[in-house]
Amino acid sequence: MAFKDGDFVLINYVISVKDGDREIVEDTNKEDVAKSAGIYDSNRRYEPYLVVVGRSQVIKAIDEQLRDMDVGQRKEFIATPDKAYGPYRNDLIIRLPIKQLNRYGIPPVVGRRVEVGGRIGVIRSVTERFAYIDFNHPLAGRDLKVELEVVGKLETLDDKVKYLVTRYMPLDRNSISVSQQGEGSIELQLPQEVLGLSDLESRLQLLLGDLSSLLGIKGVKLVVNVTLSQQGASASGQQASQQQQEAQATPQS
Structure with missing residues (x-):
């Protein structure tokens, strides 16, 4: 097959x-x-x-x-x-003035990986005035x-969504819940650990893009399950409550 x-x-x-x-x-x-x-x-x-x-x-x-x-x-x-990764291209070796690297806060050190203009490269050589940066893929x-x-x-849709989530978020897939909410829509429940992730908004945007382009999902109801600890609980033994934070999201096509 x-x-x-x-x-x-x-x-x-x-x-x-x-x-x-x-x-x-x-x-x-x-x-x-x-x-x-x-x-x-x-x-x-x-x-x-x-x-x-x-x-x-x-x-x-x-x-x-x-x-x-x-x-x-x-x-x-x-x-x-x-x-x-394509052929090695000499035109992807770019000469940049040392002064420009200094403005970026990049030390001109041979072998150093650098990001310039959103591209990752390696400094191959340095002269008095210039650094030569190789933007070829390392395996080109x-x-x-x-x-x-x-x-x-x-x-299953459940497994596919969970794997797409963990592409962008280091979560335990067992802590993720997925349920269909009518044609083309799902409810996605995530654990509270997601709130501590850096660049959460960007991660969610990438995930929504995948859900739309790879699975044809048109709407997502996002639920973050948060456990709130009770401070100064009464002697009657009041327990911690669980709260759901919900957000509606529509994947961009």
């Missing part, structure tokens, strides 16, 4: 490049592999990665291979630059070895 556009597929992957006789792991969603390769990130959630076939930001080679795979299947293949122009495993397919 091949996958088709719009299918919600869970994968494990390891992406490596060759350096002489060695293979260097550049990216993976498998915790044990990340630790052994020295690229473990304690802030990252290591679990099966969600791909919406034909709609996700994965390299073209992975999206193409998934269309001929099934749950439980594994593949190993080479992704050439045209189906990975490289052949990639990809180890790909399909571990599951999401079938």
Whole structure:
């Protein structure tokens, strides 16, 4: 059973490049592999990665291979630059005056990753007056070895919404509740931990965009469940109450 556009597929992957006789792991969603390769990130959630076939930001080679795979299947293949991160482009090495970097508060240090104009680059060289910043993807122009495993397919609206939520919010999926509210609308209940997330408004905007474009949802009733502790409760044993904070949201198309 091949996958088709719009299918919600869970994968494990390891992406490596060759350096002489060695293979260097550049990216993976498998915790044990990340630790052994020295690229473990304690802030990252290591679990099966969600791909919406034909709609996700994965390299073209992975999206193409998934269309001929099934749950439980594994593949190993080479992704050439045209189906990975593109060719290396010299025109993406930009010369910027040191004075301009200083205005941005960026030290002109070779090898430093910097953000300029919303783009991420690496300072490749520095002269007395200029810094040369490389805005190519770090893997541009490289052949990639990809180890790909399909571990599951999401079938229900409940599972699909929960996985989309945790794309943008580090929440326990068991603490998320989803219920349909008529055609094209859902009620989405989130735990109070969501209120402590930075850039919550931006996270919600991205989520609503996904709910609209990937699932065709037209309206969301958002409920945040908050437990309020009672201060100075009476001796009769008054218990903490639970309050729901509700907001109506309409995903933008």
